[in-house]
Amino acid sequence: MQATREAVSPTLSAEAIAALPDEALEEAYVVRFDAHQRIQHMLMIGSFLALVVTGFPQKFPSIEVCQWLMDAMGGIQTVRLVHRVAGGILIFDGIYHMAYVSFTVLVLQRTGPLQMIPNVKDVKDAVRTVQYFLGMSLQPPKHSRFTYLEKFDYWAVFWGMVVMGGSGLIILFPVLVTRLLPGQIIMAAFRAHSDEALLAVTWISVVHLFYVHLAPRVFPFNPSMFSGRVPARRYREEHPLEYAQLVESGKVLMVPADGPTPPGPAVNPPVVVFPDYLQASTASADGEEPDSDA
């Protein structure tokens, strides 16, 4: 038996939740990503790493390590085959994501993904964040579901996927492409594929290195993208507007220790989950710490 969306009930008012003791918040988490999003990310990791390992020796053939890698992986023919298969997987991942977003918005009539669309507040937020960093303002701006940086990163990767997938297909099928387009497109795509790859690898490495690993608030590793969950305390700091909205609209799940399995991403995110809270006095903390992915 599993907690479902139907189980979400405004059992506590926003005021009551705000009045909950600190330890309640320690246990609580927000389900931020569902299974589809996590699978999409994992497909991306796998194919991206394969693409980098097989792509960089092609970009930098004069580097000795690249030559060694190329040889160790069975030569250029094998490397290109693996690169193309991995590219196919990543393109599939992109299509999967588009289908997922379309289905969520059009069929399920949920507006969640639309929050990724940039707006004026993002520009203001960016300016205010820099002001805050520089000490020109005392408080950082309050973020909703996606911060301006998350949106930028998403659209950078989105654009990167289109460029890499598109240019990759163009240089894979030059004869077909030149039936419609001028021949120069082939060399332009060749160039773009190579340069965009360098940008993507550098960008993704730096973003993850800092925001997922080295940043003090998540050090040494932020597993949210795999578990789908973010500790409620951090969520309240990083996405205060959305958190307040969740609490106010009653998207709060109280899970008794002997009740249904604490929800993983099977519950449509976002939702705040307080596991064990109602039975906090009887069930010890070890019992129902959510660790399964439902």
Place this chain on the structure above:
Amino acid sequence: MRSASWPRWLLVWLAMGSLVLAVLLVLVRGGLASAGQTSEAPVSAQAPAAMSDDECLRCHSDPDASLSLPSGETISLYSDPAVFRRSVHGDKLNCADCHVRNQTVPHPSLNVVTARDFHRAEYELCKRCHFENYTRTLDSMHFDVVAAGNPFAPVCTDCHTAHSVTRLTESRVQIAKTCSQCHSTIYNDYVQSVHGSALQSEGNPDVPVCTTCHGVHNIQSATTATFRLASVDMCAQCHANKELMDKYGISSNVLKTYLNDFHGKTVGFYQKQSSQVWAETPVCFDCHGVHNITRVDDPNSPVIKENLLPTCRQCHADAGANFPSAWLSHYEPSLQKAPIVFFVKEYYRFLIPLMIMGLIMHISLDLWRLARNR
């Protein structure tokens, strides 16, 4: 243990004696070597009973002297002493220096059936002096052909002749002619090519002759994966040489631009990997032609714009009219030559540093604020 009981003085004398002996030996050998420089015919010195040339010519100056072989062939035994004296060996060797086995009259009988057998037996005489080049020929594809059962693949004397040997390096025209004795079809292509015609008409010293690309004594097969991959650098020896190319107003950028392009990239990988793979990817001669190579602005050139599509279609059978322009014709992308490629290149030259520097600045500011807030 036994030597320990020898008288000590004997050991000292023995040691000193061998030292003196060694020094003497070194001195004597050095003296001999310097004496050897004055006479370049140590071979004749070793054969004190050598027949004189006059004795040989008593028979071999007769133009009709011949020998019948078991195969029914006859070979001429005539040798014109004047021709030999004009040859590169003329002032160094006498008949008997090479023909060592024929120093007695009558000569020992020959154990050959055909004329070719005879020539193949006699050419071995060259290796007594030219051992290095002889061994090189053993690694050549000509020798492979012999090993495969064809006795007519060339040996020393086929290219150099037996008696009228000249220095082939003195005449590049002669080199091409020498190869043409067998490779006449290729020679006919070559003499009409941009390289061969320049050699023929003006004796151009820069154009390649057969041996420039194929090597000399250890000539390798030109149909192997190794040769194919190495051919790119072979052409580049001249065509990437700025000084040489400027002389003829030709771009010396062709290797660089080729290696940066899709075909050259792939060939570059094949060149670097340890296992030899036959590269289907085109190398220079697949587009420009091999022995029949022409100027790129020649109306018959396979790479002139009008003829490029059929050339592409050799591999890309379904290529359409736009396809050849995918190849930048050895030009670096520029505003004039390939504006789209040029803009993409400039776009990323601008975008990559902007994005990465922006991100790093954002992170740095974030960290700075965190540090200040502590």
